[in-house]
Amino acid sequence: MSLVQELKPGRLYLFSLDHDSEIVASITNLAESLRVEAGVVSGIGALQKAEIGYYDQKTHEYRTIEIDRPMEISSLIGNVSIRDGKPFLHAHVTLADSEGNVKGGHLSRGTVFAAEIYLRELIGRPLERCHDPTTDLFLWSETR
Amino acid sequence: MSLVQELKPGRLYLFSLDHDSEIVASITNLAESLRVEAGVVSGIGALQKAEIGYYDQKTHEYRTIEIDRPMEISSLIGNVSIRDGKPFLHAHVTLADSEGNVKGGHLSRGTVFAAEIYLRELIGRPLERCHDPTTDLFLWSETR
Amino acid sequence: MSLVQELKPGRLYLFSLDHDSEIVASITNLAESLRVEAGVVSGIGALQKAEIGYYDQKTHEYRTIEIDRPMEISSLIGNVSIRDGKPFLHAHVTLADSEGNVKGGHLSRGTVFAAEIYLRELIGRPLERCHDPTTDLFLWSETR
Secondary structure, three states, X not given: OOEEEEEEEEEEEEEEOOOOOEHHHHHHHHHHHOOOOOEEEEEEEEEEEEEEEEEOOOOOOEEEXXXXXXXXXXXXXXXXXXXXXXXXXXXXXXXXXXOOEXXXXXXXXXXXXXXXXXXXXXXXXXXEEEEOOOOOOEEXXXXX | OOEEEEEEEEEEEEEEOOOOOEHHHHHHHHHHHOOOOOEEEEEEEEEEEEEEEEEOOOOOOEEEEEEOOOEEEEEEEEEEEEEOOEEEEEEEEEEEOOOXXXXXXXXXXXXXXXXXXXXXXXXXXXXXXXXXXOOOOEEEOOOO | OOXXXXXXXXXXXXXXXXXXXXXXXXXHHHHHHOOOOOEEEEEEEEEEEEEEEEEOOOOOOEEEEEEOOOEEEEEEEEEEEEEOOEEEEEEEEXXXXXXXXXXXXXXXXXXXXXXXXXXXXXXXXXXXXXXXOOOOOXXXXXXX
């Protein structure tokens, strides 16, 4: 179920996200309004609170980790592709607390304190997420 | 106070930083000498010691976390924009110790053991950092 | 032993790596088969198990940290350059467990559960890794 896809350079953006906005929705909405169908994302900032996920490789269920305190976004790395016909953000983060201690995982949700995000659009045959029977995740696959 | 700015592709650099140099000053000096006014930065390497920061979202003060031992740079993500008329690096890191345990936050200072840094220049209307009354941080904002 | 090298934009790829493949070999093999001699890499995903490294700055030896449980790849950042005449991946990771707790360091080995990798080729004078007497690492240096 692997894929190697060459894409062409598209538009380049720097975003500063709204204070109090929800980070996943904000980035997704920007991708959607700009009609970005594929791209890569990276960024830093701080969240007021967050929800991150860990995918259990045995049970194939996401476990939710609630973080109910302010955290620095020490890293955010992700990509945009198509799921269910719409731009979909898949991002992972590491978050650091007041002692510098770090939690990480799949970014499910987060309330922005401040965030600086880089989005690089990639142009080409759309990368579509389809159900992968091995992992039960929605992964990219060769579409033919 | 949000911003969405499209930029054009600029120059691309790989840097290997000097052993014993201070990492924030080294990257800032390179950006300045190359006249890079906007860009994104990522990298890996190792530091001999470091100082990272956590911004207290209530008191609006930075808390300093001193790390007085050698650490791998497990991630460095950041950007270059303009503050006080000069190129300014804003970077966050995660740092890993000899057991793989990680500290993260705002990169204030670090002594390079070895570092490999990617800098992508972005060209367009300069992104300037201005005081943001909500967070007391110097953030990008629409300049009109 | 520092280096500042400007490179030109090359090809852009998104990869989805094979389930059960070894991540370092997979990315290296892709770079080799695509004849990518220099580039930067970033990505996210999950590993079934991993081996990460910490370079002891005093003894100049790698210490190995075995992680024998499934982990999210909360960040992967790296680069491709030339070592011993062939494309060589140097990547660092942070990995997060079911509680969100994070381990980080040099990525030595990992068994892919799922991984989404971005590779940006950079074109120019090849960056070659040579022994650096100060650190005993194989670093880029000015070749003349």
